[in-house]
Amino acid sequence: MTSNEQFDVVVVGGGIAGLSAANRAAQQGLKVLVLERGTDERYLCNSRYSGGVLHIACHNAKDPPEKLMEVIKDATSGNADPELAHSLSNTAGRAIDWLRDEGAKYIRVGNIVWQQHVLAPPRPIVAGLDWKGRGPDVTLRQLVTNLEKRGGKLARMPAIALMEKEGRCIGVEAAAGDSSAKQQFHARAVVLADGGYQGNPALVREHMGIDLAKIKTRGAGTGVGDGLRMAQAMGAQLSELKYFYGHMLSRDSFANDKVWPYPQLDELGTVGIVVNDAGERFVDEGQGGVFVANTIARLANPLSTWAILDHAIWEGPGRTARIPANPQLANAGGTIIKANTLSELAAKTGIAAERLELTVTAYNHALASAQTASLTPPRSAQPIVPSPIAKPPYYAVPLCAGMTYTFGGIFTDGDARVISTRGAPIAGLYAVGATTGGLEGGSGGGYVGGLIKGIAFGLRAAEHVVQSLKG
Numbered sequence: 001m002t003s004n005e006q007f008d009v010v011v012v013g014g015g016i017a018g019l020s021a022a023n024r025a026a027q028q029g030l031k032v033l034v035l036e037r038g039t040d041e042r043y044l045c046n047s048r049y050s051g052g053v054l055h056i057a058c059h060n061a062k063d064p065p066e067k068l069m070e071v072i073k074d075a076t077s078g079n080a081d082p083e084l085a086h087s088l089s090n091t092a093g094r095a096i097d098w099l100r101d102e103g104a105k106y107i108r109v110g111n112i113v114w115q116q117h118v119l120a121p122p123r124p125i126v127a128g129l130d131w132k133g134r135g136p137d138v139t140l141r142q143l144v145t146n147l148e149k150r151g152g153k154l155a156r157m158p159a160i161a162l163m164e165k166e167g168r169c170i171g172v173e174a175a176a177g178d179s180s181a182k183q184q185f186h187a188r189a190v191v192l193a194d195g196g197y198q199g200n201p202a203l204v205r206e207h208m209g210i211d212l213a214k215i216k217t218r219g220a221g222t223g224v225g226d227g228l229r230m231a232q233a234m235g236a237q238l239s240e241l242k243y244f245y246g247h248m249l250s251r252d253s254f255a256n257d258k259v260w261p262y263p264q265l266d267e268l269g270t271v272g273i274v275v276n277d278a279g280e281r282f283v284d285e286g287q288g289g290v291f292v293a294n295t296i297a298r299l300a301n302p303l304s305t306w307a308i309l310d311h312a313i314w315e316g317p318g319r320t321a322r323i324p325a326n327p328q329l330a331n332a333g334g335t336i337i338k339a340n341t342l343s344e345l346a347a348k349t350g351i352a353a354e355r356l357e358l359t360v361t362a363y364n365h366a367l368a369s370a371q372t373a374s375l376t377p378p379r380s381a382q383p384i385v386p387s388p389i390a391k392p393p394y395y396a397v398p399l400c401a402g403m404t405y406t407f408g409g410i411f412t413d414g415d416a417r418v419i420s421t422r423g424a425p426i427a428g429l430y431a432v433g434a435t436t437g438g439l440e441g442g443s444g445g446g447y448v449g450g451l452i453k454g455i456a457f458g459l460r461a462a463e464h465v466v467q468s469l470k471g
Helices: 016-027 065-075 082-101 135-149 201-208 226-233 266-271 289-297 311-315 325-331 342-349 353-368 450-470
Strands: 006-012 032-035 153-155 159-165 168-175 182-192 244-250 273-276 305-310 337-339 394-406 417-419 425-431
Touching (some): 006 168, 016 032, 016 135, 016 182, 016 450, 032 182, 082 450, 159 182, 159 226, 182 226, 244 266, 244 289, 266 289, 266 311, 305 311, 342 394, 425 450
Parallel strands (some): 006 182, 168 425, 182 425
Antiparallel strands (some): 159 168, 168 182, 244 394, 305 394, 337 394
């Protein structure tokens, strides 16, 4: 490959979003190059680590578009950009069909509405990280094969800068090998699809005020913000960068690889309560695990929190998650502290005993009298219904926040065109997947769905490139 080689499209990033864009462009006769910074044949990325479920905010992605619009609005507290929500809602169904036509296989998990399109073979119902040979891994390898059969190329080198001429993006400059040499790839359009910036401690601290050393990286951690940086240098508009998608995890995950990325502990902390070492609640658990994880991450000490629950929760919601904490956390060697009284539980954990008992008593009384809004902080009753902590034995599980990918990023229109700070599209520049923002985030809990977003906007970007080149 020489610096003189001309492409129709250069895609930066070989995850599900980038490979969807690349294959859709090649499918329509364009000459395509994918630049992927991972050097292994099965390079790591969040798509490969994912659970492989194609859904929109835990709803069936093939629901009618008008229903999906409402789902996105509710999930993001009305903060999702309407144009992006409309594009996703109207593209999700055919994105699922397109991926199937590319060779992906799906299974359905009973009547669970958001698990009607799970990439096969699915991961087993066990704790820990298990991605090799699972649906997302198989699908990514199939997409690479498809791209090469269509004449596209995948080069394993990091993109370092966008090439610009008279305000138009005309290609990508990449680092060539281990030397300081640079290689230029000219293109009529560039698609940024390199993931978020969750693997970049400096950017996480700058935009979120979070110390990444005290947060468990729940994904591959390979997104370091290259696309964000390059787009910003070309004058791209950025969305709010404050929040991330993630879950509550066992604090043991820093030392025990068997307890992450699953089981997530949201079902324990959001039905029960989450307290700090002082025995005090500090977050509205009813707003969901993503919201709670974001709140934990911003504490002065993010490693000082606990999920507190009783036996009814442990045997109920504790068993109902896709990969449940009960019994998977125990099977993986995760810490679960159990006691017959709250004072005994406090003694075993080091939580302030008197304050913990007062907190639980006040919480139970508010539930019994339907006055959870009067708690400090208030406790929402929807979408997650709280349960009392009243049936011994009691349980305490040490928590940490697990970050999968960042919600904020490059702002685009409904066809994935990057929007400048002046409000107009930057000619020749597109962005898809987790490097983009404007759709997810909201108040910190607005998760819409990473895989389906990447595929849908990957298709839209490629189709708009073809349309614009023909025009």
